[in-house]
Amino acid sequence: MILVPDVVSPVVVAIYSPAVFVGIIVALIGLFGISIEKNDLQVLILTDIVGVAMLIIVAAVGTDLAESLVLPGLVVELAEILAICEILMSREMRKTGKSVALIPTPLNFDMEVLQTAPVFIAVILVIYGAFLSGFTGGAIAGGGILFYVMSLTVRGVPSDLWEGIAGASGIAWCLWITGFLVLFVFPSYWLLGLMLAAFGVFIKVAFKAGLIGVMNREEFRKE
Amino acid sequence: MLEVYIWFYTGCTLVIVGSLATVIGPGVKDPLVRTLNTEIPAVGLSLIFLTYNSTIALLTFIAATSIITLILLRTIVRLEEMGAEL
Incomplete structure (x- = not known):
């Protein structure tokens, strides 16, 4: 039963x-x-x-x-x-004793569309993600940020903003936990707790892109 | 609207048939074939998630499966380029 x-x-x-x-x-x-x-x-x-x-x-x-x-x-x-x-x-x-690169071909394009399109697409994705908020919004905004930084790297522009992004991600994680604490300790402030948790997890998931970036930097460096 | 159970049982069939195809299917000695065969249970599992209305789980599952397939395919190709026994 x-x-x-x-x-x-x-x-x-x-x-x-x-x-x-x-x-x-x-x-x-x-x-x-x-x-x-x-x-x-x-x-x-x-x-x-x-x-x-x-x-x-x-x-x-x-x-x-x-x-x-x-x-x-x-x-x-x-x-x-x-x-x-x-x-x-x-x-x-x-x-x-042999070593094979992660990316099969050297990534060095110089195309006009790579300079104009990524900014536009990234801005639209980040705005839409902020509008959605929460986990899904974070994933969409993170995709936008990742796309932008990847296109910078592909163009050969050095992009060293990963460490800062990782730090902000940690702070947003604390925000998320604070939101949960507020929900349990002060239930009358539930709206504040909800907003803290929603935007904490939004920033957190969005900046998870930083993790992929830190890994990629080592791979892209050796052209 | 079709019955909900159709999607569930189609998913179950796909998962079982797909996992059998991955384990003892034809040509699975080639890791590339085996990796592509794992997509069949993945589709079945997506249908099961769909039955349970697990939208976020479904989204994450699709993203994770595509990343896992990418990693596995690249690993197979790199190992083959190094001349490893597969």
């Missing part, structure tokens, strides 16, 4: 058991694949399948809790795959 609160919609309750069942089947298929595979890269690709199974089981909860649990799961999976790919490649580089 499963205890279900009344607020959960009957549709979600009806597909709960099939969803969990499918998740377990897919996980078993993925783990079987990993157990018979010897090559490290192939195993890494197969962990994707196990990740999908994990996401199905989390999604089966079917409430906002599921949505908030899916995000960290995805981010952790992404970070893990990035790290393991890096390890595999550096091991191979040490073994063979």
Whole structure:
């Protein structure tokens, strides 16, 4: 017997058991694949399948809790795959002594559209993101900032604003936590708490672009 | 409007068939084929998220999957250029 609160919609309750069942089947298929595979890269690709199974089981909860649990799961999976790919490649580089660049062709374009279009597109994306606020707005504004700075780098202009952006991101994170504290400690100021949290997470997610930039700087430097 | 369950069960079928195709499908000894096959369960999972109305999870999942595919493809190509055994 499963205890279900009344607020959960009957549709979600009806597909709960099939969803969990499918998740377990897919996980078993993925783990079987990993157990018979010897090559490290192939195993890494197969962990994707196990990740999908994990996401199905989390999604089966079917409430906002599921949505908030899916995000960290995805981010952790992404970070893990990035790290393991890096390890595999550096091991191979040490073994063979050869090194291969991240970007296949040298990036040095000199086109007129690269000087005019990025500013316009970045401004529109940042304004639209600020209008949306919250997580989605942050993602859109971050895309705009990243696009602008990338186009600067591609043109060969030095862009050294990453450290400052990373600092602002940390401050915005504190803002977000303060917003949550206000919601719990002073519930009568809920609007202030909501705004702090919304714009804190907006700035935080937008400036996550800085993280990608810090990684890219080392790669682009060696032309 | 079509029944909600259609999307859910289509998603489940795609996930199971896709994961089988990734593990024992034809030509999966080539890592490139295997990486492209993982897109099938990804589409199935997107349909399942869609059934549950998890918009932000769906958005993040699509973004993360495309980034993961990019990383994996570039890793495969770089390892092949270095002459590694795949």
